[in-house]
Amino acid sequence: MLSSERVVKTVRNFLRVALISIPALFLFCSSQQESERMFTISAEELHTQKLAYYSDYFSFIGSDARGRVAFALDNNRGRDGDSWQAEHFVVLHDEKAGWQAVSGSGLYYNVTRQLETIPNSPDFSFEGTANTGLRVRSGSNVLELRIAPVKVRIAEKRGLAEYRLGSAEATLIWRERTLTGRVIHEYLFVPAFNRLARKYAGEFSDFHGIYASIENVGDLYIHTQKSMFFSPLIARQEGFLFLNGQGYPLSWLNVSVRKTSFAPGLYRWPVWWEGSFAAGLDHYAFTGRITDRKTISSWVTGGFAMGIVKGSLVSARETWTLYGLGELII
Numbered sequence: 648m649l650s651s652e653r654v655v656k657t658v659r660n661f662l663r664v665a666l667i668s669i670p671a672l673f674l675f676c677s678s679q680q681e682s683e684r685m686f687t688i689s690a691e692e693l694h695t696q697k698l699a700y701y702s703d704y705f706s707f708i709g710s711d712a713r714g715r716v717a718f719a720l721d722n723n724r725g726r727d728g729d730s731w732q733a734e735h736f737v738v739l740h741d742e743k744a745g746w747q748a749v750s751g752s753g754l755y756y757n758v759t760r761q762l763e764t765i766p767n768s769p770d771f772s773f774e775g776t777a778n779t780g781l782r783v784r785s786g787s788n789v790l791e792l793r794i795a796p797v798k799v800r801i802a803e804k805r806g807l808a809e810y811r812l813g814s815a816e817a818t819l820i821w822r823e824r825t826l827t828g829r830v831i832h833e834y835l836f837v838p839a840f841n842r843l844a845r846k847y848a849g850e851f852s853d854f855h856g857i858y859a860s861i862e863n864v865g866d867l868y869i870h871t872q873k874s875m876f877f878s879p880l881i882a883r884q885e886g887f888l889f890l891n892g893q894g895y896p897l898s899w900l901n902v903s904v905r906k907t908s909f910a911p912g913l914y915r916w917p918v919w920w921e922g923s924f925a926a927g928l929d930h931y932a933f934t935g936r937i938t939d940r941k942t943i944s945s946w947v948t949g950g951f952a953m954g955i956v957k958g959s960l961v962s963a964r965e966t967w968t969l970y971g972l973g974e975l976i977i
Contacts, residue, residue, distance in 0.1 A: 700725040702835040708860035709828025714742040727844035733757035750787040800887035814866040859971030865890035888926040895926040949977040
């Protein structure tokens with residue numbers, strides 16, 4: 648006989664599958680065709696279609712005598728015919744004071760019609776590029792982020808589409824504080840696609856992203872996701888390690904969720920990960936747990952949240968502390 652807890656779990660899983668599958672059935676064929684088109688379109692066809700999407704995501708972790716600060720700034724822009732879009736997503740967390748109020752999240756006018764570089768907004772201005780070094784200023788948030796030239800750790804290309812991951816030293820000047828640390832940069836260019844102007848089914852599914860600093864001297868990036876939408880370009884499990892002056896893509900990556908917590912819908916938030924991987928000639932184990940989650944949005948079958956991740960990285964010779972941001976799209 649099933650226990651009451653197992654009955655509830657079984658019903659929840661059934662309802663979740665039904666609520667996800669029925670609407671998705673109508674969108675699956677068109678989304679699959681759009682996904683295939685993204686990776687097969689030619690430059691000439693793209694010039695005629697005029698549909699494209701670009702994204703630069705920066706995740707900063709730094710510290711001063713007063714503690715650690717995490718700052719994430721996602722910069723998205725796109726074109727759909729003769730319309731141009733731009734969007735920021737921004738969060739800031741103080742280790743001692745928690746999540747801070749910040750200005751600038753949301754859509755803004757891409758008046759300069761910039762795509763390959765990030766257009767300025769009322770809240771953020773940009774000088775330089777990730778490849779050459781970037782300076783981000785925000786008067787409304789009283790901050791400035793200075794990023795050294797980003798070193799690419801992973802680069803993927805399928806047709807015209809590109810996906811890159813890298814990291815660099817960085818400094819965040821926030822109010823009266825100067826925090827030294829590192830940035831993880833994530834770049835995406837997708838032709839024949841623009842989520843700012845159109846709706847798609849299954850872009851991301853059960854995405855878990857960890858953007859962690861290794862004691863301000865290195866970086867660990869890991870993601871897992873179950874969507875097939877970007878699968879020719881973005882792997883189901885992927886990551887890189889930068890440590891002791893050397894950067895490596897991860898191999899033999901194995902990540903598992905050891906603990907989840909309640910969510911206001913037919914899903915659960917992951918809160919604890921364990922895993923292992925190889926990088927260079929060494930093998931590593933890691934743990935990571937969400938200590939302070941900020942829910943951005945939630946719906947019946949899933950949600951979007953950011954969180955602070957604390958954990959450890961262990962090799963045969965040494966143990967390091969991990970501190971960073973977690974991104975959850977469930």
